[in-house]
Amino acid sequence: MSDAQDNGLQPIARGSAFNGLKPIVSLYVHIPFCVRKCPYCDFASVPLPHPAAERYVDAVISEARSLHCPEATRRPRQPHPPALRQAQGRSPSPLAERGWSLAQPGAGGEVVLAEHGDDGDAALSEAERAAVGPTFATVFIGGGTPTALPADELGRMLRGLRSACDIASCAEVTIEANPGTLDTSKVEALAGGGVTRLSVGVQSFSDETLRTLGRIHSAEEAAAAIGLARSFASFSVDLMFGVPGQSVAGAVDDAARAAALGAPHVSAYALTYEEGTPVERSLRAGRVTRLPEDVELLMFESVGKTLEASGLARYEVSSFARPGSQCAHNLNYWNRGEYVGLGAAAHSHTGGERRWNGRDPSEYVDAVLAGRSPVAGRERLTPRTRYLEHLLLGLRMTRGVDRARLAEFAGAAGETELDSRVQRQADAGLVEVAGQFLRLTRRGLPVADAVIAALA
Numbered sequence: 001m002s003d004a005q006d007n008g009l010q011p012i013a014r015g016s017a018f019n020g021l022k023p024i025v026s027l028y029v030h031i032p033f034c035v036r037k038c039p040y041c042d043f044a045s046v047p048l049p050h051p052a053a054e055r056y057v058d059a060v061i062s063e064a065r066s067l068h069c070p071e072a073t074r075r076p077r078q079p080h081p082p083a084l085r086q087a088q089g090r091s092p093s094p095l096a097e098r099g100w101s102l103a104q105p106g107a108g109g110e111v112v113l114a115e116h117g118d119d120g121d122a123a124l125s126e127a128e129r130a131a132v133g134p135t136f137a138t139v140f141i142g143g144g145t146p147t148a149l150p151a152d153e154l155g156r157m158l159r160g161l162r163s164a165c166d167i168a169s170c171a172e173v174t175i176e177a178n179p180g181t182l183d184t185s186k187v188e189a190l191a192g193g194g195v196t197r198l199s200v201g202v203q204s205f206s207d208e209t210l211r212t213l214g215r216i217h218s219a220e221e222a223a224a225a226i227g228l229a230r231s232f233a234s235f236s237v238d239l240m241f242g243v244p245g246q247s248v249a250g251a252v253d254d255a256a257r258a259a260a261l262g263a264p265h266v267s268a269y270a271l272t273y274e275e276g277t278p279v280e281r282s283l284r285a286g287r288v289t290r291l292p293e294d295v296e297l298l299m300f301e302s303v304g305k306t307l308e309a310s311g312l313a314r315y316e317v318s319s320f321a322r323p324g325s326q327c328a329h330n331l332n333y334w335n336r337g338e339y340v341g342l343g344a345a346a347h348s349h350t351g352g353e354r355r356w357n358g359r360d361p362s363e364y365v366d367a368v369l370a371g372r373s374p375v376a377g378r379e380r381l382t383p384r385t386r387y388l389e390h391l392l393l394g395l396r397m398t399r400g401v402d403r404a405r406l407a408e409f410a411g412a413a414g415e416t417e418l419d420s421r422v423q424r425q426a427d428a429g430l431v432e433v434a435g436q437f438l439r440l441t442r443r444g445l446p447v448a449d450a451v452i453a454a455l456a
């Protein structure tokens with residue numbers, strides 16, 4: 001690997017605290033609506049119109065408020081600093097033990113919410129926010145297609161999140177945008193709501209490839225969306241390769257075009273045939289022909305070389321950035337940082353636990369607005385799970401896994417740092433030790449998913 005691949009990326013959620021007082025976490029907000037379902041997509045998203053769409057922003061803001069005021073639906077107008085709750089003899093949650101307050105479902109599974117108006121009439125004061133909630137250093141609004149919401153709803157959601165949560169003034173705030181749903185009124189609403197980074201789902205600059213993918217937008221609209229994205233501090237372009245009918249030259253052309261349009265960040269993913277999706281059914285039925293494996297591999301390498309030659313260094317298996325433009329939010333995931341998820345299907349990782357909300361948007365909205373918990377499951381992380389997560393998430397970054405921390409996790413889990421499965425991948429030339437890091441080799445990068453699956 002070249003030195004350029006070791007970007008010196010530091011985890012944002014560890015070490016020196018953002019404000020010296022509180023741990024730093026990320027906030028994820030899931031918007032599960034799309035104009036139309038793409039045939040390859042297995043994300044948690046449903047097509048519009050949908051009965052839950054109108055009340056969805058209310059539910060997200062309510063869930064955000066519950067991060068601060070877990071008792072509030074029962075006693076809505078009283079402040080609930082952690083010290084008061086502990087003085088009342090309640091067991092502190094893992095977060096409360098760390099000085100945070102985050103809603104935990106009660107015995108009946110209910111989540112308790114603050115009484116509020118549409119987006120801020122019961123907002124906590126700056127001092128209250130700072131006293132009871134985590135500081136969010138990054139926010140990522142993903143989907144689905146967040147920009148499928150109307151401009152006024154996007155603005156209302158952003159104002160509501162800011163009034164409910166302590167979002168750092170210098171936070172990276174990303175929102176995903178589909179070029180077929182973006183216009184100047186939405187861009188104004190997003191910029192006015194503090195969005196700093198637009199992640200544009202271009203996928204390709206070829207109309208033919210876009211048609212094969214069933215995208216709702218044209219190549220021209222994709223280029224226009226990038227024009228709009230330039231008004232933000234940063235933006236990212238999502239590309240897809242390995243699409244049936246696509247040539248290596250076509251995939252390279254897409255990468256070159258994204259770089260030429262000045263993208264500070266590009267994510268380039270191979271098309272995957274997820275079980276149960278229409279495209280996977282078409283593949284099984286012989287209506288679609290998958291590109292040969294060696295062509296997909298050549299695309300992976302050629303797209304990477306094109307982006308790197310344009311100054312976008314690969315820092316994760318599928319992610320490329322100009323210096324200083326890496327996605328801090330995703331780095332926090334890969335470094336096993338903590339995050340809070342809001343919305344249907346959103347996942348959270350805090351206090352040594354992972355938990356997730358139910359996927360159904362209607363059930364999510366009904367639950368939250370009725371004062372019940374949207375949480376569908378939770379898992380307390382064992383030492384072995386932590387070790388595996390550190391290994392498998394860290395290997396996605398080109399820098400690799402910090403071996404000192406890996407050894408800590410391994411020791412706690414009763415493992416050796418390089419257990420036999422890791423050693424087998426090293427013997428096969430797919431992972432290597434490089435100084436303080438364990439990382440994928442150049443041969444291992446294109447087959448990262450298979451290497452990681454073999455280690456899981």
Ligand code: SF4
Pocket residue numbers: 033034035036037038041042043045143144145178201
């Ligand atoms: S726009 Fe994105 S989230 Fe929506 S269906 Fe297509 S791939 Fe899935």
